[in-house]
Amino acid sequence: MYARKYLVPGVGVTLILIAAILIAGCLSSSSSSTASPSQTVPSTMSTTPIPPTATTMVMPAPVTPVAAASSSSSGEASVTIQNYSFIPASVTVSNGATVTWTNRDHDFHTVTSVLPSPMAFNSPLLDQGDTFQFTFNQTGTYTYICNIHSFMRGTVIVAP
Numbered sequence: 001m002y003a004r005k006y007l008v009p010g011v012g013v014t015l016i017l018i019a020a021i022l023i024a025g026c027l028s029s030s031s032s033s034t035a036s037p038s039q040t041v042p043s044t045m046s047t048t049p050i051p052p053t054a055t056t057m058v059m060p061a062p063v064t065p066v067a068a069a070s071s072s073s074s075g076e077a078s079v080t081i082q083n084y085s086f087i088p089a090s091v092t093v094s095n096g097a098t099v100t101w102t103n104r105d106h107d108f109h110t111v112t113s114v115l116p117s118p119m120a121f122n123s124p125l126l127d128q129g130d131t132f133q134f135t136f137n138q139t140g141t142y143t144y145i146c147n148i149h150s151f152m153r154g155t156v157i158v159a160p
Contacts, residue, residue, distance in 0.1 A: 075094070078099070086152060094158070095160055098133050141156075
């Protein structure tokens with residue numbers, strides 16, 4: 001009973017017509033925006049999806065210094081630790097010579113002999129600017145590494 005009291009004649013029919021028009025309009029606009037299989041894409045348009053752009057970071061290649069073997073007939077030789085490498089990678093010294101390693105990297109390194117070496121040596125952790133010295137009193141070939149970065153290798157050849 002209350003529904004009849006508040007209804008205005010013709011309003012119900014008008015609302016139904018508006019709703020039907022809106023629904024029909026939505027259906028026709030969504031179907032017209034999709035291409036049917038019989039339609040062709042103009043040749044100026046690409047059918048390949050374009051990936052979203054991304055920022056890529058290019059990392060520089062590691063620096064591999066090329067250093068010739070160093071030979072010293074005196075009692076001294078120097079090796080620089082830089083760019084995660086021993087430079088030069090190989091030194092030749094006479095028996096009784098002292099080799100000095102200087103760390104120029106921002107990272108810690110060690111100088112540690114690898115077996116079989118005629119004599120064992122092992123530096124403490126070397127910070128940037130630190131040095132380590134070892135006197136070679138026995139002839140032979142000494143291979144050494146950095147204990148922290150085992151890919152770093154070097155050689156000391158002690159000639160008689």
